[in-house]
Amino acid sequence: MESYNPQVLEPKWQQYWLDNRLFAAADDTHKKKMYVLDMFPYPSGDGLHVGHAKIYTASDIVARYLRMKGFNVLHPTGWDAFGLPTENSAIKLGIHPAELTKRNVARFRQQMQRLGLSYDWEREINTTDPQYYKWTQWIFLRLYKMGLAYEATVPINWCPSCLTGLANEEVVDGKCERCGTAVEQRPLRQWMLRITRYADQLLQGLGGLDWPQFIIELQQNWIGRSEGAEIIFTLDQSSAVNPQAMAEKLTIKVFTTRPETIYGATYVVVAPEHPLVGVITTPQQREAVTTYVAQTKQRTEVERTDVTKEKTGVFTGAYVLHPLTHEPLPVWVADYVLLAYGTGAIMAVPAHDERDFAFATKYNLPIVQVISPVLGKDQAELPYSGDGVLINSDQSDGQEVAAGRQMIMGLLQQRAVAQKAVIYKLRDWVFSRQRYWGEPIPLIHCKKCGVVPVPEKDLPVELPPIDTYQPTGTGESPLAAIESWVQVKCPTCPNIARRETNTMPQWAGSSWYFLRYTDPHNKQALAAPEKMQWWLPVDVYMGGAEHAVLHLLYARFWIKALRDAGVISLTEPFSRLRSVGLVMGEDGQKMSKSRGNVVNPDEVVAQYGADTLRLYAMFMGPFSASGAWNTGSIAGVHRFLKRVWQTVLRLAENSEPGPETTTDLEVLLQQTIKRVSENTENFKFNTAIAALMEFHNFLEKQPHVSRSVLERFILVLSPYAPYISEELWQRLGQKQSVLKTAWPGWKEQVLQPAVIKLPVQVNGKLRATIEVAAAVSEEHIVQAAQQQLNVARYLSQGTVARVVYVPGRLLNFVLKE
16 A cells, blocks of 8 residues: 655645635635634744744634635735844844845745645735835824824833834833843833823723633733822922922822822822922932932833832922821832823822832831721731721721722812822833834924925835944934935925934734735725725634734724724724644743754654644644643654555545445544534644544544545545645545535434433432433433332322423432422
8 A cells, every 4th residue: 555655745735725726715705704814923034933833733724624614714924024033133144134034934935835824825915015014104104194103202111232112012021022131211212102092992892802811811901991099299388498399389199099098198109200309309308319310210110110129219308298187298209100100109008008018118107007807906917908997087987998988089079189080001102113124104304394294105115225234222223324315305395304214113014914914915005995894803813922912902003093094994803812822842941942942843844744743733732722842742643644544545445435324433423523623613623633533543443434434534634634635535536625625514413322321310319320212302201210110219208399301411300398
């Protein structure tokens, strides 16, 4: 018998699929659509790794399955190719980023096609293609005209290694997400996007999404909506020595989520960047405050808000008056308060806040408990953040927290020193990068006209092909030195103006790419409205958990803004999201070059074939769970495919077309079809493969089977192992591809057993087990049970109050007490 040789058959079928355009999606409405998408790859020089193979194989299985189920499936891919990694690699290798990107893309494409991934390659996109980023720039101009893009000089996260600014979301534990270097704070001119304007919409939209709960919670926590109150504390004039502070009735507005604790406020803290710091600080404290503020500028927000770090601060010398008791409270400067969160000032209640408690303990400040877990018991382990009743709170004593909050807020509002407020942790998006390899921001700076948008007819603003693209580290992009590109006529006056030289972040191109796939060759619009209306939203979206905040948040923001601009009618881009677990090295550690545990998929394919890699990547564990690679297990999966090859070819020699008959083999096959179908739809790929293996174990023991059994087995195997399935399908005499063949179904009546064993209880205790035909009525089952001697004996001891019947599982007679 001919041996299974994937190195021969896989290239043949790969070319057949491409030549016959079997993966191309049709822009029509004759079939119900399904848009299946995985997060498009960043084409690095290392090529695909086995983690890519896991996620791309999963989305491919779903796409192939849905095509066979009769759906019109859009399953595209492309390249998220702008950004720091390629530029850094280009600098290291001495290759222009454009050339390196072209080389990397070619390698990725070849690897992905070798894996048998059924992408619609006719819709391939590349974020570095001027015909693509023309529309990225067009979207930016829409945001600018809507007031969602603005210029500001702000302290930003600066990576001294990448020599560029970073968004808050790109800083992990105080370090650059890309290179791991400690991030600094540096004031720079930036372009910002007002994502905060959509904070509530971004929160509310999460409610209707079929997403993993942990990702929804990550998004909710990042947006960080807090309801509370803004309370005004007036500067104590007796402590003011600054002429401005003495002449004006200066106030400090604080934000708190717990206004009911105001009687426990013993000091006020302002952020080091707060504009009143220099105004209220006394001469005696000025040097200490100035030194402390300067030191704070070296710390990132992550470091400043880390609850495990020792709290630091300095007294300003000033006091404010408590709005209810009029007691003077000292005003401190401390870096655990951020100017960008709330009002940049807090009332410190050390008895009921962990950070305030640590600070008050360190600096020997008063601690006043105002909430007790139980009425009459003043003491609790402090800081106490739980519920209870108010104490030490004047006329609010004895009130439960909720009622006390209303009473105290009413009192504060009567005195016009408080109002309800909502704040967010979400910050506006730092959108500038001081690097070369990114989309130019399509704006022009004119001394007379100010900031002027590039006319749409002049888009795209292309990157100039330059030799020197190393970052400057000065806060300016390398583009700033290219006078021939920078100098341009102002679109609205005769003057010579200057182009914006900062570029967009990598996230720009990936925030809308799923729109472009619906109409990738359109030269008049980012996509035709009717095609976006037809294909969107994405029905199934798969990606890594590392994008749980960044990409998903940004993409959802852009979609809502484009909806408001009248470009699309979409509200949420991704209906169903599934997150893939990490593939670890054989040592159980995350794969990395430094550990030497990286598995190259090319080597696996060369030795075993792509079908083996696909099956193993799906069989190694649940899709969403991390798992360690095991080379020994790969050989086991390969043996399974060799056995399938031998079994099908052997049985095909003696098989004959014939009617389906209800045999044990037929029942097991239909059970397998049902299990594979349901498990595929629920992303339980490992258990679907287990079902296929179990069926094959039974199949290979058969001396002969009908042709129908072999055909249906190959069809349900095909999404998982498409190459071997196509070859065997052809050898069974089929002319068209398995992709053009309908997915087999099953008959529930065949899967139901003819006879069932039913436990019979009396008052919940087992008294007999009866065998009855599965199709008989409940009445017949009750009669049969009553005729059992042991059941009848217990029934005679009382009167039956009711009968509980769980079809096919349980019958229980309940007697009157």
